[in-house]
């Protein structure tokens with residue numbers, strides 16, 4: 001049977017490489033089973049560390065918030081440090097969501113990492129449907145609930161398949177694995193990915209997604225063990241396309257180039273839908289040893305590698321100067337956990353979700369943009385890097401650059417606008 005898996009965290013992938021295990025999702029059932037066992041145990045070994053890190057972070061927000069608000073007051077009280085004041089003004093000019101964990105979301109808070117705060121001047125999201133085809137998501141998580149897609153053709157909770165698609169009461173998405181309408185996450189991977197794309201921003205709760213506002217369609221195609229059938233993945237993509245998704249996130253990888261999966265991705269293209277795929281966490285050159293769906297030749301697919309805090313290719317991230325399009329931050333990413341809390345995870349799964357969230361910002365700003373206009377702008381807006389540093393086609397994700405390439409100009413910062421207005425007023429009165 002054709003199997004593929006959600007991407008284990010980077011450290012788990014490294015453990016696999018170190019132990020000489022074959023890549024997970026191998027084409028033979030026996031190898032797949034063997035690597036599944038190792039993947040599961042490695043993932044289990046890493047999970048507690050991630051949760052510990054997040055619970056430590058949970059107690060920190062107050063301190064961070066205090067520091068943030070203290071800085072401007074100190075500068076004002078001093079009344080002398082004009083450079084400090086300038087710096088404070090410049091920092092406050094970038095949109096800052098009122099989510100207590102924002103300061104620890106390094107890839108968003110530091111605009112140099114992926115340019116998202118610049119992008120937020122032009123778009124914080126909107127009515128864009130994004131499908132997360134994964135292990136499901138925690139459908140009760142308070143930071144996801146406000147951004148869940150709702151199937152208007154389905155009456156919730158009446159036990160009837162109102163839209164006649166084979167899934168009873170599929171209100172926020174579907175469970176392809178169990179064939180029902182409740183894609184509740186039993187693994188955690190999909191919940192985290194969904195939060196990176198679109199945890200509600202500015203709600204004074206937890207984290208923000210790249211898109212503060214978005215419609216997350218949850219499609220469960222991987223089981224509690226983080227693994228699934230290629231047939232289910234293809235079915236999940238078709239469900240997403242049929243129900244109006246504009247972007248499909250696939251933070252999964254396998255060794256097999258499956259005709260059924262390729263057909264589903266091609267149907268997505270015909271319907272104007274973009275597919276974003278994680279490169280994988282095996283440190284593989286996909287140009288030499290492809291993994292799928294990342295290495296799919298489909299034109300409507302964007303393959304994403306992962307970078308660390310220094311902007312370098314993350315340890316364990318797969319790459320490919322031809323097969324992988326861009327990189328995005330994927331290390332130590334804080335997002336939603338399926339116990340209702342928050343946790344850190346690392347890998348190309350998280351990197352792919354940053355790209356998907358950025359595409360949601362772009363699609364919200366330009367609702368009529370085609371899949372190829374969105375894809376071209378995302379790649380054109382990327383920050384080029386020497387291929388010796390980032391062995392991918394276009395470079396590093398730059399959300400602000402992507403919006404500019406799409407013809408959306410981020411609004412100037414409020415402080416500067418006020419200043420320039422005052423300047424213009426002064427110039428006018430000087431003329432009189």
Ligand SMILES: [Ca+2]
Nearest residue numbers: 161163165167
């Ligand atoms: Ca239904």
Ligand SMILES: [Ca+2]
Nearest residue numbers: 155160162169
């Ligand atoms: Ca119903």
Ligand SMILES: [Ca+2]
Nearest residue numbers: 099200205207
């Ligand atoms: Ca939030």
